[in-house]
Amino acid sequence: MDRDDLNLKWKHLHTEHLIQDQWIDLRATSYQMPDGNVYEPYYTFRRKDYVVIVASDTEGRYLTVRQFRQGCRCVTTEFPAGCIEPEKEERKAEADMEMPAAPCSEEAALMAAKRELQEETGYTCEDWEHILTLPAEATVSEDFVHLYRAKNCRKVSGQTLDDMEFLHVELHTAEEIDQLIREGRFQQISHVAAWRLL
Numbered sequence: 001m002d003r004d005d006l007n008l009k010w011k012h013l014h015t016e017h018l019i020q021d022q023w024i025d026l027r028a029t030s031y032q033m034p035d036g037n038v039y040e041p042y043y044t045f046r047r048k049d050y051v052v053i054v055a056s057d058t059e060g061r062y063l064t065v066r067q068f069r070q071g072c073r074c075v076t077t078e079f080p081a082g083c084i085e086p087e088k089e090e091r092k093a094e095a096d097m098e099m100p101a102a103p104c105s106e107e108a109a110l111m112a113a114k115r116e117l118q119e120e121t122g123y124t125c126e127d128w129e130h131i132l133t134l135p136a137e138a139t140v141s142e143d144f145v146h147l148y149r150a151k152n153c154r155k156v157s158g159q160t161l162d163d164m165e166f167l168h169v170e171l172h173t174a175e176e177i178d179q180l181i182r183e184g185r186f187q188q189i190s191h192v193a194a195w196r197l198l
Helices: 088-093 106-121 174-182 189-196
Strands: 011-020 025-032 038-046 050-057 062-069 074-078 081-083 127-135 144-155 167-172
Touching: 011 038, 050 062, 050 106, 050 189, 062 106, 062 174, 081 106, 106 127, 106 144, 106 167, 127 189, 144 189, 167 174, 174 189
Parallel strands: 050 144
Antiparallel strands: 011 025, 025 038, 050 081, 062 074, 062 167, 127 144
């Protein structure tokens, strides 16, 4: 840790798990600030890490999905994405609030990316590239987003959607993706980040 970072770090005092189930761990935490004052409660949460896949077919068209998102209460256009099942050793590590949160393994992330691409779109791919792994929302969340690029995808099946998934697949050119972003119609920030990092 950088010497200057030591003067900025908050000291963890106590954490209460307000909701803790298979979907979310919502926490209220007490911290001592660098000036000695105590701040509480500070709310954070931990969900499953997830993947975002910027996928294109053999003609260079980009695969997107349209679906309803409860957070913004609207139908969004975005790239295929989905949760990564956490590994057992990661669950143990999460109990230590003094340690920084860590992303799941790249092996687990790539496996999830391949699964989500086929389930949501019916496409598969042999040409994968890891773009970047980032904190999904560093201020309040301890989960990570793993960004991937998949080229020359081919349709091999229909969709295999979960019970809560209702989505349509659309193909777009790069110019159309740029326009959707400019017009505020490509609403997922991590998906926009993945696109801009290509």
